[in-house]
Amino acid sequence: MSGLHVRLRQAGPIPLAVAFSAAPGELVALFGPSGSGKSTILRAIAGLYRPRSGRIAVDGTVWFDAGRGRFLPPWQRRVGLVFQSYALFPHLSARGNVMAALGHLPRAARRARAQELLEQVHLAALAERRPAMLSGGEQQRVALARALAREPHVLLLDEPFSAVDRMTRESLYRELAQIRRRLAVPAILVTHDLEEACLLADRLCLLDRGRILQEGPPAEVVARPVSAAAARAVGHRNIFSGRLVRDPGGGAGIAWCTRRLVVDAPPAIPDGAAVDWSIPPHAVEFTSAEAGDATGTVIERLRLGETEIIRLALDPDHATLTVHLPSSEAQEALAPGARVACRFPAAAIHVMLQGDAAGADAGGDGGNGGADETGAWQARSP
Amino acid sequence: MDWSALLLSLKLGALTVAFLLPLGIGIGRLLATRDFPGKDLVEALIALPLILPPTVLGYYLLVAFGRAAPLGVLWQSLFGHPLAFSFEGLLFASLLFNLPFAIQPIQRGFEAIAPDVREAAACCGLRPLAVLARVDLPLAWPSVLTAMVLSFAHTLGEFGVVLMVGGNIPGETRTIAIAIYDRVQAFDNAAAGIMSALLLAIALLTIALSFALGRRLLPPRRP
Numbered sequence: 001m002s003g004l005h006v007r008l009r010q011a012g013p014i015p016l017a018v019a020f021s022a023a024p025g026e027l028v029a030l031f032g033p034s035g036s037g038k039s040t041i042l043r044a045i046a047g048l049y050r051p052r053s054g055r056i057a058v059d060g061t062v063w064f065d066a067g068r069g070r071f072l073p074p075w076q077r078r079v080g081l082v083f084q085s086y087a088l089f090p091h092l093s094a095r096g097n098v099m100a101a102l103g104h105l106p107r108a109a110r111r112a113r114a115q116e117l118l119e120q121v122h123l124a125a126l127a128e129r130r131p132a133m134l135s136g137g138e139q140q141r142v143a144l145a146r147a148l149a150r151e152p153h154v155l156l157l158d159e160p161f162s163a164v165d166r167m168t169r170e171s172l173y174r175e176l177a178q179i180r181r182r183l184a185v186p187a188i189l190v191t192h193d194l195e196e197a198c199l200l201a202d203r204l205c206l207l208d209r210g211r212i213l214q215e216g217p218p219a220e221v222v223a224r225p226v227s228a229a230a231a232r233a234v235g236h237r238n239i240f241s242g243r244l245v246r247d248p249g250g251g252a253g254i255a256w257c258t259r260r261l262v263v264d265a266p267p268a269i270p271d272g273a274a275v276d277w278s279i280p281p282h283a284v285e286f287t288s289a290e291a292g293d294a295t296g297t298v299i300e301r302l303r304l305g306e307t308e309i310i311r312l313a314l315d316p317d318h319a320t321l322t323v324h325l326p327s328s329e330a331q332e333a334l335a336p337g338a339r340v341a342c343r344f345p346a347a348a349i350h351v352m353l354q355g356d357a358a359g360a361d362a363g364g365d366g367g368n369g370g371a372d373e374t375g376a377w378q379a380r381s382p
Numbered sequence: 383m384d385w386s387a388l389l390l391s392l393k394l395g396a397l398t399v400a401f402l403l404p405l406g407i408g409i410g411r412l413l414a415t416r417d418f419p420g421k422d423l424v425e426a427l428i429a430l431p432l433i434l435p436p437t438v439l440g441y442y443l444l445v446a447f448g449r450a451a452p453l454g455v456l457w458q459s460l461f462g463h464p465l466a467f468s469f470e471g472l473l474f475a476s477l478l479f480n481l482p483f484a485i486q487p488i489q490r491g492f493e494a495i496a497p498d499v500r501e502a503a504a505c506c507g508l509r510p511l512a513v514l515a516r517v518d519l520p521l522a523w524p525s526v527l528t529a530m531v532l533s534f535a536h537t538l539g540e541f542g543v544v545l546m547v548g549g550n551i552p553g554e555t556r557t558i559a560i561a562i563y564d565r566v567q568a569f570d571n572a573a574a575g576i577m578s579a580l581l582l583a584i585a586l587l588t589i590a591l592s593f594a595l596g597r598r599l600l601p602p603r604r605p
Binding site: 046047048073074075077079080081083085087088089090091100101103104143146147149150 | 496498
């Protein structure tokens, strides 16, 4: 059983109910809001946290098995952990920090190996400096070199890029990508940045309150969330509930309030099923009243760069619909208070079957619970 | 100048520091890094000698050293002489009344180290004792030194407890603080003056040193 296999379950104090694996060389991103349990899962893998029940195995070696009372302490697990706050040893030089993790090598070999690792992260010239004399990005590079020093069987990254500026982050991304190519171990990245997860991960695990909402290739999860909760987590707006209606002719529609929309529904969803559906804000079209799928009143209009963000209260239930228009196309008439009609192109509508978990918190609230306020949907959807 | 009293005080101070160093590091680190039921109570008990009248502490120690108490009985059966009015009894009392001076600075020093630095050390493959030796102590050594200096100086100056449990036996329990009192009672102001000046100098040096060490402590990495 090569790779990392994690199964954790506990009711409290931090609820967890997850099971996932990561193959050698694979980077799995745990993505979710704060409090979703992603850092706790990472700490459990490192041995810094002992969950009530579950099992963690790496390459056939069991690190944790609650049923058998087995729990290896962190110093007996071959993990490389990069902390959000770097957690470097402040009294040691960059090289000293890396050498501290080289206890498995003979004393004489450590210095040269540490220098080699610092070269890999382009810090060889600053090896003598203490952390306080290094920039945030440089400190994070030392932390990465230190995590790799132990020849880890699992690489764990706990929001490693959240404390550095955008430019530094991009160069760290490149370095991580290069290092990953040389390193054939599973890697787990904890992040609350969806863009980062999509950029770096082979697989994305959407976490919410200790559960995995969905997992799969990042592009797939972002474009086709399986539930309203997953859709909200990946930044979908305009999430509504309805009922799927199949025509004898093979077409499909959604009965939604008093309206009926034409959609391309996946064949797996049966006729009459309760569904949630979403439409990206940039796909909504304004049209004349008779050709529209819905009518409503403009309640807010906001310009953000080249995009005009328009919020509508739809008839008759005042559900909120968010529409993004290029500023060049936004007409003066779309001012607050104006009556408008809009059309939802069938190809842009994403239909999700309501499940037991998803159904509970699905609602036509316009998807304001989305994680990413800049509308990650737009950037990622086809 | 009572040289035997000075020597006895220095011996008592050195032995107190030698015993309290490992104890202070062990208990200080435990209190700084762990949460457990009754932790507040333990911390309060350690701080108690700071405010307890020395004669009260001395009285209870005398009771504990006596023939009716388990400690006194055990000591008598092991070593053939009572613990009260002996140097060993004095050392035992000294360890007890110095607990807050030894533990509290070390605890504060360890608390100033961010917990994730210790966790990172464990993930680097360092066992708990190696983390203590290579991370905690190198970062918190000024606090450890402060604790030792304070305990030593405080031992030289302690009067009430020493008089209660040790009495005034030359070469056995007469410390320099007792000797000063003894000289004043005998109207030997010259000797009392010299010894007092010596203790004053040691106290000033101690305070200066512990302030200087306090500034050397690394500030906490995160609020």
